[in-house]
Amino acid sequence: MQVRHILRDKGREVISISSDATLSEAARLLASKRIGALVVRERDGALAGILSERDIVRAVAQASVNALARPVAQYMTRAVATCCDDDSVDGLMEMMTHGRFRHVPVVEDDRIIGVVSIGDVVKTRISETVMEAESLRAYIAAG
Ligand code: AMP
Secondary structure (H helix, E strand, C coil): CEHHHHHHHHCCCCCEEECCCEHHHHHHHHHHHCCCEEEEECCCCCEEEEEEHHHHHHHHHHHHHHHHHCEHHHCCECCCCCECCCCEHHHHHHHHHHHCCCEEEEEECCEEEEEEEHHHHHHHHHHHHHHHHHHHHHHHHHC
16 A cells, blocks of 8 residues: 555645744644644745644643744744655554654655645555455455
């Protein structure tokens, strides 16, 4: 199974925010879209970083409510690990496990064409396992 199979099922929507937006705006966007991370862009649209709900928790732990008025740029992760749509889902799982993050933007020709979360990966792995079990059962029943 490859990353493109996940994108085919979930779609290619990329929810992003400007690096000069506030953490409060980021929290509102995460909540309204029911997601855990935002791609952060510079004013010209270039990839600036990634901001996850964990970054907001860290910011509030450090600076209390004052953090909410600060810019996303102050708390985002700048070195973003990305993948391609022909990468394997197993490889992506390994990347998430070793990097200790749960979101990976998918890049094609310097453009972000989707974001895969650990939830998408788990969902794919479960349906793969169910399909394998079904075909094994059918094979045994046929014999
Ligand atoms: P997450 O587990 O995705 O909520 O993120 C945990 C931490 O890793 C946060 O500090 C994020 O900014 C950071 N992070 C999330 N995704 C990535 C990624 N693809 N590359 C690098 N850092 C990331």
